[in-house]
């Protein structure tokens with residue numbers, strides 16, 4: 001894996017998960033209800049769904065429970081993936097696990113839906129953002145769906161000890177239009193509040209896109 005420092009680097013994220021229960025991490029959610037709703041409203045159980053920076057999230061378990069048969073989870077942290085696999089036991093074999101830095105990843109196939117909760121916002125320079133978005137454009141079939149959740153403009157300025165870029169939904173759409181022109185069409189957006197395990201409120205936005213046939 002070509003590790004680098006754009007989103008903290010692999011070592012940062014291995015350390016973050018090592019020795020900490022996933023339930024204690026600030027981004028933990030017991031059931032990813034909004035993600036599940038957004039995904040199941042858009043694609044059916046046969047769709048290829050990839051969770052970018054899925055870490056130890058329970059999204060994969062929930063998708064399998066709803067009959068989804070083509071679920072992939074990508075993360076830079078092998079420790080996070082191992083924790084998710086351990087939790088899922090035998091069911092883990094039904095998921096494709098990909099240990100990779102998303103800014104250095106070449107998708108080996110096409111997916112119907114790309115889901116990112118709190119990963120893209122760690123990319124604070126245009127080079128990293130462009131590399132991520134190029135992978136997203138390459139990975140999605142024409143007409144495929146992207147769901148990008150990030151801290152909103154009134155959200156925290158950092159996460160996990162790293163600076164983040166915060167987005168209003170319009171800024172997210174502008175960023176895609178600037179960095180991968182013509183590749184994506186905005187398809188809706190919204191806001192939500194995440195409550196961390198210690199009770200802090202974090203304002204998020206989600207932006208939905210469709211992959212254009214060209215671009």
Ligand SMILES: C[S@@+](CC[C@H](N)C(=O)[O-])C[C@H]1O[C@@H](n2cnc3c(N)ncnc32)[C@H](O)[C@@H]1O
Pocket residue numbers: 007008009013027028029052053054055056057058074075076077080100101102103116117118119122159
């Ligand atoms: C704030 S956590 C969110 C985890 C998960 N999406 C969730 O909502 O529970 C960010 C995740 O992104 C992963 N990550 C950070 N930089 C990455 C990169 N460059 N490539 C792939 N994964 C990355 C981290 O290891 C971590 O699991």
